[in-house]
Amino acid sequence: xxxxxxxxxxxxxxxxxxxxxxxxxxxxxxxxxxxxxxxxxxxxxxxxxxxxxxxxxxxxxxxxxxxxxxxxxxxxxxxxxxxxxxxxxxxxxxxxxxxxxxxxxxxxxxxxxxxxxxxxxxxxxxxxxxxxxxxxxxxxxxxxxxxxxxxxxxxxxxxxxxxxxxxxxxxxxxxxxxxxxxxxxxxxxxxxxxxxxxxxxxxxxxxxxxxxxxxxxxxxxxxxxxxxxxxxxxxxxxxxxxxxxxxxxxxxxxxxxxxxxxxxxxxxxxxxxxxxxxxxxxxxxxxxxxxxxxxxxxxxxxxxxxxxxxxxxxxxxxxxxxxxxxxxxxxxxxxxxxxxxxxxxxxxxxxxxxxxxxxxxxxxxxxxxxxxxxxxxxxxxxxxxxxxxxxxxxxxxxxxxxxxxxxxxxxxxxxxxxxxx
Amino acid sequence: xxxxxxxxxxxxxxxxxxxxxxxxxxxxxxxxxxxxxxxxxxxxxxxxxxxxxxxxxxxxxxxxxxxxxxxxxxxxxxxxxxxxxxxxxxxxxxxxxxxxxxxxxxxxxxxxxxxxxxxxxxxxxxxxxxxxxxxxxxxxxxxxxxxxxxxxxxxxxxxxxxxxxxxxxxxxxxxxxxxxxxxxxxxxxxxxxxxxxxxxxxxxxxxxxxxxxxxxxxxxxxxxxxxxxxxxxxxxxxxxxxxxxxxxxxxxxxxxxxxxxxxxxxxxxxxxxxxxxxxxxxxxxxxxxxxxxxxxxxxxxxxxxxxxxxxxxxxxxxxxxxxxxxxxxxxxxxxxxxxxxxxxxxxxxxxxxxxxxxxxxxxxxxxxxxxxxxxxxxxxxxxxxxxxxxxxxxxxxxxxxxxxxxxxxxxxxxxxxxxxx
Numbered sequence: 001x002x003x004x005x006x007x008x009x010x011x012x013x014x015x016x017x018x019x020x021x022x023x024x025x026x027x028x029x030x031x032x033x034x035x036x037x038x039x040x041x042x043x044x045x046x047x048x049x050x051x052x053x054x055x056x057x058x059x060x061x062x063x064x065x066x067x068x069x070x071x072x073x074x075x076x077x078x079x080x081x082x083x084x085x086x087x088x089x090x091x092x093x094x095x096x097x098x099x100x101x102x103x104x105x106x107x108x109x110x111x112x113x114x115x116x117x118x119x120x121x122x123x124x125x126x127x128x129x130x131x132x133x134x135x136x137x138x139x140x141x142x143x144x145x146x147x148x149x150x151x152x153x154x155x156x157x158x159x160x161x162x163x164x165x166x167x168x169x170x171x172x173x174x175x176x177x178x179x180x181x182x183x184x185x186x187x188x189x190x191x192x193x194x195x196x197x198x199x200x201x202x203x204x205x206x207x208x209x210x211x212x213x214x215x216x217x218x219x220x221x222x223x224x225x226x227x228x229x230x231x232x233x234x235x236x237x238x239x240x241x242x243x244x245x246x247x248x249x250x251x252x253x254x255x256x257x258x259x260x261x262x263x264x265x266x267x268x269x270x271x272x273x274x275x276x277x278x279x280x281x282x283x284x285x286x287x288x289x290x291x292x293x294x295x296x297x298x299x300x301x302x303x304x305x306x307x308x309x310x311x312x313x314x315x316x317x318x319x320x321x322x323x324x325x326x327x328x329x330x331x332x333x334x335x336x337x338x339x340x341x342x343x344x345x346x347x348x349x350x351x352x353x354x355x356x357x358x359x360x361x362x363x364x365x366x367x368x369x370x371x372x373x374x375x376x377x378x379x380x381x382x383x384x385x386x387x388x389x390x391x392x393x394x395x396x397x398x399x400x401x402x403x404x405x406x407x408x409x410x411x412x413x414x415x416x417x418x419x420x421x
Numbered sequence: 422x423x424x425x426x427x428x429x430x431x432x433x434x435x436x437x438x439x440x441x442x443x444x445x446x447x448x449x450x451x452x453x454x455x456x457x458x459x460x461x462x463x464x465x466x467x468x469x470x471x472x473x474x475x476x477x478x479x480x481x482x483x484x485x486x487x488x489x490x491x492x493x494x495x496x497x498x499x500x501x502x503x504x505x506x507x508x509x510x511x512x513x514x515x516x517x518x519x520x521x522x523x524x525x526x527x528x529x530x531x532x533x534x535x536x537x538x539x540x541x542x543x544x545x546x547x548x549x550x551x552x553x554x555x556x557x558x559x560x561x562x563x564x565x566x567x568x569x570x571x572x573x574x575x576x577x578x579x580x581x582x583x584x585x586x587x588x589x590x591x592x593x594x595x596x597x598x599x600x601x602x603x604x605x606x607x608x609x610x611x612x613x614x615x616x617x618x619x620x621x622x623x624x625x626x627x628x629x630x631x632x633x634x635x636x637x638x639x640x641x642x643x644x645x646x647x648x649x650x651x652x653x654x655x656x657x658x659x660x661x662x663x664x665x666x667x668x669x670x671x672x673x674x675x676x677x678x679x680x681x682x683x684x685x686x687x688x689x690x691x692x693x694x695x696x697x698x699x700x701x702x703x704x705x706x707x708x709x710x711x712x713x714x715x716x717x718x719x720x721x722x723x724x725x726x727x728x729x730x731x732x733x734x735x736x737x738x739x740x741x742x743x744x745x746x747x748x749x750x751x752x753x754x755x756x757x758x759x760x761x762x763x764x765x766x767x768x769x770x771x772x773x774x775x776x777x778x779x780x781x782x783x784x785x786x787x788x789x790x791x792x793x794x795x796x797x798x799x800x801x802x803x804x805x806x807x808x809x810x811x812x813x814x815x816x817x818x819x820x821x822x823x824x825x826x827x828x829x830x831x832x833x834x835x836x837x838x839x840x841x842x
Contacts, residue, residue: 005636005637006637007542007637007639007670007694007696007697008542008600008603008636008637009541009542009696009697009700010540010541010542010543010544010547010603011544012540012541012544012704013540013541013542013700013704040492041491041492042491042492044486044487044488044490044491045487047487047490047491048490049481049484049487049490050481052477052481052490052715053477053478053480053481056473056474056477056478057474057477057478059474060470060471060473060474063470065465066465066466066468066470067465068684069465069468069469069470069473069682069683069684069685070462070463070465070468070682070683070684071462071463071683071684072684108529108708108709108712108713109709109710111707111708111709111710112708112709115707115708115709119431119433119434120430120431120433120434121428121429121430121431121434122431123431123432123433126431137706137707137710140706140707141707144703144704144707145707179429182429182431215426215429216426216427216428216429218428249428261490261491261715262490262491262492262714263489263490263491263492263493263713263714263715263718264490264713264715265709265711265712265713265714265715273428275428275430276428276430279430279434282565283433283434283565285558285561286532286536286558286561286562286565286566287529287532287533287536287708288529288530288532288533288536288686289530289532289558290686291529291686292529292684292685292686292713292716293683293684293686294473294682294684294685294686294716295713295715295716297684
């Protein structure tokens, strides 16, 4: 519309920038032949159309009431929350102590849990400590809230450099800014973008480190990809079950719909600190007064039927094969011979590539433009760094494309990489 | 958990208070015989179990892909947005100019649209002008954001007192605080809590008034109850279609699931100002990256089938009968003879009662406690006022209870009222 007078926005409204993801997507949409290794979508081919239809039929035929189509309660269905707690406390080495219906809040995907967690802890100018690299949508959300993401110092192999971490903390103490550090955020299983898991040893060290601090550092553990293991669940339990974290406020977030049907968007947070959980619940009521009850009822039924594990098994095999196909195509096309390196993931939906040191893969770079020209798109790795950003990483997703497209996209990518080698 | 160190919350986290609604609900849950005229739930009896099951079956059988179970786009399904625009531009006197897919954002119920609208406009300390009385969940959400709700001056009959409104604005101008006023929020059809509609004449006057101001005053029009008319749609079009509002930034919000199946939680905002809409979209992506695609696909299918109007017709008759039953029971029990007054609604789910001037119906009052003791609960009217709060109003909802419970609850309410007369 033609504005006569300008709308005056809040600090947040003015802070909002065009999302890099959104602009990438719109670019992609204009090119019909473009193949995407960027989108974090799952594979349409294995979405459980039949299972969901049969669950909805069953709810219709067997429910004595229509309550599953009515408003639910803000925290989420209590039976469903109990089933969530049961499901996760059955993971290897996981304890049931903190996995309780009472501690769980059902959310609109795990994304909303992350947003609420940050919103409740941080004022603009506050700091959340993050891995490097980290989940880039979380980095964007933090930016939107005016929160500064500061990277936890790590070694080249991804392990935390606790000496440097100590110095970082001391630095904030010296300038009297320790009060600004509000939480530590980490993706612990088949992380986006690296597909790495945080080892038991690293988790324990981190817990001890946080316990040694003279201020409260709540932990946000993002386990959105935990169910995407290829052969068996990763052995380290969540921070909820580790003695080193038992006195620390922990928020664990996960999702039932990324491994099942992303279109249903049902996630959850399990929060050990009562005050943190209650504050999140209050703001959740302002956001939407509770996640769609129908969607919760569907996942609840899935868990009741005990068929979720079978479903997980089938997607694990499916994505393992696709990962292999992408990895092998990159190799057979020769990417590993021109100074590109990557680890073969043991789970997840992503391969994290390190290109030649001098290469710039960021949006607008010659490499990026050449990929678009050659009808293939990826996520530039620099988007996954809060600062101190290297420019030579690339995130490839094998979730959505079918096998033919996956192979073709990988070939296009490698052929561009060769022209830059 | 036993906290060693205290979590430090954001200003918002610290601002969060126990929700009045939540505490009311928990109170209700502890009393098995309590009948509720408080909850804004709809009637389980007429939830479209069969229709939704058949739509899901149809999506399964007829869709060539599983895309309806995949992530959607942040703004919402484009076909669905087009259908929303078509549906609403067909209302009497409504113009199609601003009803476009491009202007529409699909949200998690209309609640999320309201939250985002306010979040994008207001910093703590800012002001949103509201009707008196107004929707109390919105008042709570504004409080959570640190936003001050200031009542628009009205006459006893509910019409806006524009002379006083002018003085209010001048007052803010004199103290240099006009920049704090960020929007005007109003519920325009069968409003919660009064069940009144804003007349065409009032809307036009309001538009002219806002145009005469020397600052931008965006309008948030909440039409969540618009489809709950008893005989025919209310004649006044939305602000989107009025010449008086054509140069003003307008956000219209509505819902498909309150009249259909609240458990699906699909609402929308239609926003005329590009910048306002884009900023909302950016923050929506941080909240949840788009409303559940599956739920949108169900409502899309409903609109495609052209059966939504039939459904609306059946619920309109249903709620009309329930409204009559509640109204007649209150009368036959003699409430109108002991200084209580109310208008018979022409739509909506609520009856708004004015009690004797001296009566206090607020939470914790003798009247409130006596109602709880007699196993009936209502929404105290004072919760619906931003300030200058009268204590003698009551909101009764006839949405959820079955006929027997509705009559019994009304009898209990009147019997308590008699002991206070």
